[in-house]
Amino acid sequence: MTTSNRILLGVNIDHVATLRQARGTRYPDPVKAALDAEEAGADGITVHLREDRRHIQERDVLVLKDVLQTRMNFEMGVTEEMMLFAERIRPAHICLVPETRQELTTEGGLDVAGQEARIKAAVERLSRLGSEVSLFIDADERQIEASRRVGAPAIELHTGRYADAQTPAEVAEELKRVADGVAFGLAQGLIVNAGHGLHYHNVEAVAAIKGINELNIGHALVAHALFVGFKGAVSEMKQLILAASTR
Numbered sequence: 001m002t003t004s005n006r007i008l009l010g011v012n013i014d015h016v017a018t019l020r021q022a023r024g025t026r027y028p029d030p031v032k033a034a035l036d037a038e039e040a041g042a043d044g045i046t047v048h049l050r051e052d053r054r055h056i057q058e059r060d061v062l063v064l065k066d067v068l069q070t071r072m073n074f075e076m077g078v079t080e081e082m083m084l085f086a087e088r089i090r091p092a093h094i095c096l097v098p099e100t101r102q103e104l105t106t107e108g109g110l111d112v113a114g115q116e117a118r119i120k121a122a123v124e125r126l127s128r129l130g131s132e133v134s135l136f137i138d139a140d141e142r143q144i145e146a147s148r149r150v151g152a153p154a155i156e157l158h159t160g161r162y163a164d165a166q167t168p169a170e171v172a173e174e175l176k177r178v179a180d181g182v183a184f185g186l187a188q189g190l191i192v193n194a195g196h197g198l199h200y201h202n203v204e205a206v207a208a209i210k211g212i213n214e215l216n217i218g219h220a221l222v223a224h225a226l227f228v229g230f231k232g233a234v235s236e237m238k239q240l241i242l243a244a245s246t247r
């Protein structure tokens with residue numbers, strides 16, 4: 001990943017697997033979605049292998065590892081089980097995320113500042129694989145500084161609060177929080193990515209923030225794909241991001 005005005009699009013295919021797991025069928029296959037996404041211009045493919053395996057399965061990650069033309073961004077909780085799996089597949093990118101079994105989706109950022117020694121050990125171990133390790137954190141200076149201290153080259157700022165904001169004042173406040181986080185992360189020498197809850201009606205303001213390297217987007221893409229197909233959904237998102245980030 002490089003830092004430039006042209007923001008990259010990482011396509012998260014977790015929720016293709018959510019639909020498959022709902023019935024225990026062999027379809028829809030997230031691997032097909034990944035290949036379609038790449039054809040439509042995705043710069044990378046993101047998967048989150050959750051502890052409870054509610055969507056992505058080990059099989060998906062193993063097949064993707066062999067067939068992706070771009071690169072895999074492997075999201076994982078900081079557990080020994082996941083560390084061992086990451087060591088087996090050696091993904092190009094690894095994003096450490098917080099995980100709670102009961103949560104509907106990833107509710108907040110990783111508390112790096114509150115467990116620096118543990119995260120530092122994980123970053124060091126995973127970096128030895130040749131993977132670029134990023135930390136999925138809230139846009140909070142304390143967490144960003146801690147991310148630099150533990151040696152992660154990259155962070156992904158959680159945009160869920162921006163996505164959930166209701167009033168124009170709340171939206172503006174949360175957008176500013178993300179923009180300030182991007183500037184602070186860059187000043188700390190970090191690669192800054194962002195994502196969570198972004199969709200076709202809220203992505204442009206985030207994509208217009210200078211210095212973001214990559215946006216990871218999943219749920220909204222999968223939802224839109226029901227109506228326009230996966231390639232169309234990715235291509236529309238890519239156009240929106242490109243237009244906003246190069247304006």
Ligand SMILES: CC(=O)[C@@H](O)[C@H](O)COP(=O)(O)O
Pocket residue numbers: 012014047048050075097104105106136195196218
């Ligand atoms: C960490 C993260 O933001 C992604 O994994 C994304 O939210 C999709 O997965 P979940 O909906 O399972 O959190």
Ligand SMILES: NCC(=O)COP(=O)(O)O
Pocket residue numbers: 012046156194195196197198216217218219220
């Ligand atoms: N890390 C965020 C991500 O991969 C996509 O999140 P969402 O668009 O599914 O909310």
